[in-house]
Amino acid sequence: MSKILEGLYYSEDHEWVKVLEDNIVLVGITDFAQAELGDVVFVDLPEEGDEIVQGEEFGAVESVKAASDLVAPVSGEVIEINEDLVGEPEKVNEEPYEAWFIKVKLSDPKELDSLLNNKAYKEEISE
Amino acid sequence: MENYKVTPLHEEHIKLNAKMVNFAGFHMPISYTSIKEEHEAVRNNVGMFDVSHMGEIIIKGKEAQKFVEYLFTNHVETLKAGEINYGMMLNNGGTVIDDLLVYKINDEEFFLVVNASNIGKDYSHIVEQTDGFDVVVENASEEYAEIAIQGPNTEKMIHKLLGIDLSDLKFFNFNNYEYHNHSLLISRTGYTGEDGFEIYGSDEAIIELWNIFIDQSITPCGLGSRDTLRFEANLPLYGHEISNEITPIEAGLKYFVKIDSNINFLGKAALIDQMENSLTRRVVGLELKQKSIPREGYKVFKDDEEIGYITTGYLSITTGKPIALAMINRPYTKRGTEVSVQVRNKMIPGFIRNKKFLKETK
Numbered sequence: 435m436s437k438i439l440e441g442l443y444y445s446e447d448h449e450w451v452k453v454l455e456d457n458i459v460l461v462g463i464t465d466f467a468q469a470e471l472g473d474v475v476f477v478d479l480p481e482e483g484d485e486i487v488q489g490e491e492f493g494a495v496e497s498v499k500a501a502s503d504l505v506a507p508v509s510g511e512v513i514e515i516n517e518d519l520v521g522e523p524e525k526v527n528e529e530p531y532e533a534w535f536i537k538v539k540l541s542d543p544k545e546l547d548s549l550l551n552n553k554a555y556k557e558e559i560s561e
Numbered sequence: 562m563e564n565y566k567v568t569p570l571h572e573e574h575i576k577l578n579a580k581m582v583n584f585a586g587f588h589m590p591i592s593y594t595s596i597k598e599e600h601e602a603v604r605n606n607v608g609m610f611d612v613s614h615m616g617e618i619i620i621k622g623k624e625a626q627k628f629v630e631y632l633f634t635n636h637v638e639t640l641k642a643g644e645i646n647y648g649m650m651l652n653n654g655g656t657v658i659d660d661l662l663v664y665k666i667n668d669e670e671f672f673l674v675v676n677a678s679n680i681g682k683d684y685s686h687i688v689e690q691t692d693g694f695d696v697v698v699e700n701a702s703e704e705y706a707e708i709a710i711q712g713p714n715t716e717k718m719i720h721k722l723l724g725i726d727l728s729d730l731k732f733f734n735f736n737n738y739e740y741h742n743h744s745l746l747i748s749r750t751g752y753t754g755e756d757g758f759e760i761y762g763s764d765e766a767i768i769e770l771w772n773i774f775i776d777q778s779i780t781p782c783g784l785g786s787r788d789t790l791r792f793e794a795n796l797p798l799y800g801h802e803i804s805n806e807i808t809p810i811e812a813g814l815k816y817f818v819k820i821d822s823n824i825n826f827l828g829k830a831a832l833i834d835q836m837e838n839s840l841t842r843r844v845v846g847l848e849l850k851q852k853s854i855p856r857e858g859y860k861v862f863k864d865d866e867e868i869g870y871i872t873t874g875y876l877s878i879t880t881g882k883p884i885a886l887a888m889i890n891r892p893y894t895k896r897g898t899e900v901s902v903q904v905r906n907k908m909i910p911g912f913i914r915n916k917k918f919l920k921e922t923k
Contacts, residue, residue: 472580472785473597475876476854478905494905496854498596498875499785501905520852 436466436559439531443546444555445507450531457543460534461507463495463526466559471497474526477519479535484512486538488545493535495526508545510538568613569706569764570771577781585678587614590783600789600878602780603753607712609774610782612759613767616680617705618673618687622696625669631826632690633663634809634818640665645733645748648817649809650686651828655835657803657812659683662750664735672746676799690827706767710774711757711782711790719758722773727758741769752787754794754919792873792886795846795916801857801872802844802886810835811888813844813916843894844872846916849883849902852876853909860903861887868893871902877918883911884918 438444443451448467452460468474476496486492486506493504514537519525525533540546550558565588574581579590590611592599602608620629630637635648642665650658659679664672675683684700691698710719716727725738727747735748743766751757760770775781788798797803803812810818810832820832849855855874860867874885885902893900898913 472592473595475597476852478853491905496876498600498789498878499591501854501856503905 436464436469437531438464438466438552438556440552442531442552443507443549444552444558445505445549446558447505447507448559449504449507451507451546451549452534453546454537457510457540458513459508459510459538459540461536461538462534463504463530464555464559465530467502468527468530471495471500471502472527473498474523477523477526477535479515479519480512482512482515485541486510486512486536488542488548495535504535507549508538508540509542510540512536513539566614568611569768570611570613570708573768573771573775574611574781577775579781579783582784584784585614585676587677589614590781592783592785593781596783596785596789597878599780599782599786603712603755603757603782603786603790604879605712606780607710607714607718608753608780608782608786609771610709610711610787611707611771612709613706614677615707616675616677616683616700616702617761618675618680618684619699619701620671620673620687620696621699622669622694624695625671626665628691628694628696629663629671629673630824631694632687633661634826634828635663636819636822637663637665637671638822638824642667643734643736645735645750647733649803649814650683651809651826651832652686652805653828653831655808655810655828655831656805657799657807657809658686658805660797660799660803662748664746664748679799704763705761706764707759707761708767708771708774709751709753709757709759710779711751711753712755715755715757718774718777718779722777723770730758732756740766743769745770752794752796753790754796755790788873789875789878792875793877793879793918795886795918797844797886798873802888807888808832808835810840811843840891842869842888842890844886844916845889845894845896846914846918847871847874847885847887847889847900847902847911848914849885849909849911851909852883853902853904853907854883855885855887855902855904855909855911861889862901862903862908863893863898868900879919882918884914886916889913
């Protein structure tokens with residue numbers, strides 16, 4: 435059974451968004467996504483200062499077997515990337531809700547309303 | 562699950578909660594827990610694969626030996642009963658119909674083990690070639706279940722769990738064994754680059770063996786680790802390094818072709834012609850200089866010129882390096898040639914290298 439946390443936003447591409455403070459969010463992939471991928475061996479992240487656009491690819495998470503695009507759940511500027519994942523990509527499997535990929539300054543906070551809450555995401559993955 | 566075939570061990574895979582995929586028309590496990598753990602079990606200890614999807618074709622008759630010599634790229638004339646050889650079957654144009662193992666039972670009987678995805682095609686091809694040969698061809702794929710037990714501790718483990726002593730069985734040899742009234746054919750072969758055995762038997766026999774090994778905590782391994790293991794050992798996979806558009810010379814598998822012998826085999830003339838006149842590309846090793854993963858199908862460039870593609874690539878589990886097998890146009894096949902691989906929208910620098918991926922760790 436996949437773990438889903440309350441209080442996060444979710445995308446249909448199996449990413450979570452956690453609001454830290456006004457307009458600043460963390461983005462990662464869900465427990466369901468990491469289990470589907472299997473052993474994560476590499477995370478290809480954008481650079482600080484890059485702009486990401488909701489619905490567009492911003493990087494990739496790679497398991498032994500396959501590369502999977504990361505699709506931006508929100509738009510904004512990447513203000514930090516999680517360097518720990520470069521050396522320890524397995525953290526994505528071990529603690530998917532701790533292993534954030536990027537910290538983003540939102541350009542349009544209203545986009546959060548287009549994402550799913552925990553209940554809606556639960557339905558999404560049980561379909 | 563529509564129209565998938567299943568192996569006799571299918572129920573066991575479901576019980577073990579394996580992640581299942583459709584492969585060559587079979588519903589097969591890709592992994593049980595983690596590809597990495599399964600890979601490491603085989604490199605360091607013992608792992609077990611269900612390979613019952615593989616095809617078995619039996620050639621019998623007075624001219625069986627002569628017939629297999631004609632069909633098969635590698636030597637058959639030098640094989641003694643109980644010995645095995647690896648090679649390919651080619652069409653007249655020299656490209657590969659399939660790669661296979663040939664087991665010599667005696668001068669008048671050979672046991673061919675072929676890829677699951679090619680069973681129908683192989684059988685038709687073989688039957689078509691029988692004109693003028695006194696042989697009978699039988700597709701026995703449904704009669705055999707098969708498991709591969711692989712890894713450095715396999716011989717000890719089989720001795721301990723089954724009481725079968727395989728210490729005298731040499732690499733690429735086989736023999737018949739009895740276990741609980743089941744007759745088993747066991748060969749010292751595999752597809753992992755490690756020592757190990759492949760065991761053929763009836764469905765009942767193989768299910769019984771599988772459960773004995775599972776009960777003793779032998780790691781079940783799926784198709785995921787089967788691919789990462791064979792890749793690191795530079796063993797080709799049909800549809801990747803070899804196919805009906807690729808010759809053994811292009812695939813870098815000339816070692817498995819009796820090109821210098823007097824024996825005529827199907828496709829030989831085309832291979833000689835290619836070697837003398839028209840070899841334009843070859844499968845080589847490739848390594849990236851920065852952390853990224855060169856995956857199957859990615860394009861390879863020299864400056865702005867597209868010079869080939871990745872046939873199989875991984876972040877090697879054993880060595881940690883981003884390595885690949887790649888089909889590269891000559892003259893860029895030379896070791897040390899600087900190339901780049903397009904990974905999504907980035908060009909990642911790399912170089913052509915040897916294919917001995919495992920040698921540097923052992």
